[in-house]
Amino acid sequence: MKKTVLYIIDSLEKGGAEIMLVSPLTEIHRHYKIILVTLRPENVFKENELIYDRRYCLDMKSRHNLLTASKKLKKIISENNVTLVHSFLYWSSIVSRIACGKKIPYTFSLATMMNGGVYRLKKWSGYTLLLDRFTYRKNHFVISPTNEVLLDFENSVGLKGRSAVLYNFVKREFFNHEIDYKFSNDTLKLVAVGNLKSVKNYQLLIEAFKLLGKTPVSLDIYGEGAERSSLQQQIEKFGLSIELKGSQENIYEILPQYDAYVMSSFIEGFGVSAAEAMAVGLPLLLSDIKVLREISEGNALFFDPFRPESFVAVIHKILSGEVDLKKLSEKVKKIARNNYTQEKYLRGLFDVYQQIISGSVLEGNKIK
Numbered sequence: 001m002k003k004t005v006l007y008i009i010d011s012l013e014k015g016g017a018e019i020m021l022v023s024p025l026t027e028i029h030r031h032y033k034i035i036l037v038t039l040r041p042e043n044v045f046k047e048n049e050l051i052y053d054r055r056y057c058l059d060m061k062s063r064h065n066l067l068t069a070s071k072k073l074k075k076i077i078s079e080n081n082v083t084l085v086h087s088f089l090y091w092s093s094i095v096s097r098i099a100c101g102k103k104i105p106y107t108f109s110l111a112t113m114m115n116g117g118v119y120r121l122k123k124w125s126g127y128t129l130l131l132d133r134f135t136y137r138k139n140h141f142v143i144s145p146t147n148e149v150l151l152d153f154e155n156s157v158g159l160k161g162r163s164a165v166l167y168n169f170v171k172r173e174f175f176n177h178e179i180d181y182k183f184s185n186d187t188l189k190l191v192a193v194g195n196l197k198s199v200k201n202y203q204l205l206i207e208a209f210k211l212l213g214k215t216p217v218s219l220d221i222y223g224e225g226a227e228r229s230s231l232q233q234q235i236e237k238f239g240l241s242i243e244l245k246g247s248q249e250n251i252y253e254i255l256p257q258y259d260a261y262v263m264s265s266f267i268e269g270f271g272v273s274a275a276e277a278m279a280v281g282l283p284l285l286l287s288d289i290k291v292l293r294e295i296s297e298g299n300a301l302f303f304d305p306f307r308p309e310s311f312v313a314v315i316h317k318i319l320s321g322e323v324d325l326k327k328l329s330e331k332v333k334k335i336a337r338n339n340y341t342q343e344k345y346l347r348g349l350f351d352v353y354q355q356i357i358s359g360s361v362l363e364g365n366k367i368k
Contacts, residue, residue, distance in 0.1 A: 022045055
């Protein structure tokens with residue numbers, strides 16, 4: 001008889017954490033019954049993408065409903081004879097920890113830098129950090145998308161029990177669209193994918209393209225967000241060869257049309273869209289932050305996310321022929337195949353579940 005895993009996330013709006021939850025549900029359901037819980041009702045996924053046995057919404061409208069939501073979740077756990085609870089994102093994790101107490105096996109997935117991102121960006125930064133520290137227990141298992149994110153959590157909250165680094169995965173479709181790389185040495189066609197928000201640092205690319213002037217380089221950005229209007233106004237005002245393409249479903253069909261992928265973020269927990277570009281075989285132009293060095297294993301052209309002229313220098317190196325883009329393409333394809341498949345992620349995830357359910361004896365972060 002299959003054991004039951006309860007998954008809880010803030011909502012089903014489409015972001016990195018939501019994709020990591022939803023995409024493998026079909027495979028997970030072959031091994032476990034699934035209870036799917038959200039704090040809020042928003043959902044952008046198609047119904048056939050959401051695989052579950054039962055689904056609930058806690059209708060948590062604000063942080064003031066924290067205890068009420070936890071009570072509702074505790075009742076759901078009891079009624080469904082839940083074996084293990086797995087939470088994604090900050091507030092879902094706080095609700096889950098209160099509901100699970102000391103008895104229910106529990107794990108939570110980190111999504112991004114906490115000390116460098118979540119705690120500083122949230123309105124109640126001191127409150128959220130203290131709440132994280134207070135509710136996190138020794139019997140909780142931490143899953144992190146990168147070593148850097150786990151280290152950040154350890155430095156800000158402190159590791160009390162077991163942990164594992166499970167790299168996020170790339171959908172199979174991206175591997176199926178792998179290219180045999182060739183650069184025409186004509187106009188350099190760049191692509192970026194991600195929400196149009198400040199942390200993605202698209203403003204740096206705007207400033208860099210001002211400096212590039214008539215240099216034969218273009219950039220298409222796929223995604224939507226709060227900064228669209230501001231970015232579009234600047235693109236039109238300065239006549240930049242940047243185009244905002246909006247949201248697209250099948251990005252894996254679009255990426256092969258470009259010469260290189262750009263990610264200019266200040267903060268990333270993993271960088272799924274960069275890993276997707278790696279699976280296709282696009283050379284990477286990346287913001288020089290530790291997470292992106294980790295997932296690319298240093299096989300990228302890095303630039304300072306605070307200095308547009310640093311990005312410009314990278315572009316000139318490419319156009320002058322100083323960079324072997326085909327070699328970079330082959331390297332990143334190999335890294336993606338070795339590290340970022342759904343099969344590898346699920347092997348690691350099921351191993352974590354087995355460790356938690358079996359109640360292995362704790363000793364630091366090791367399992368005896």
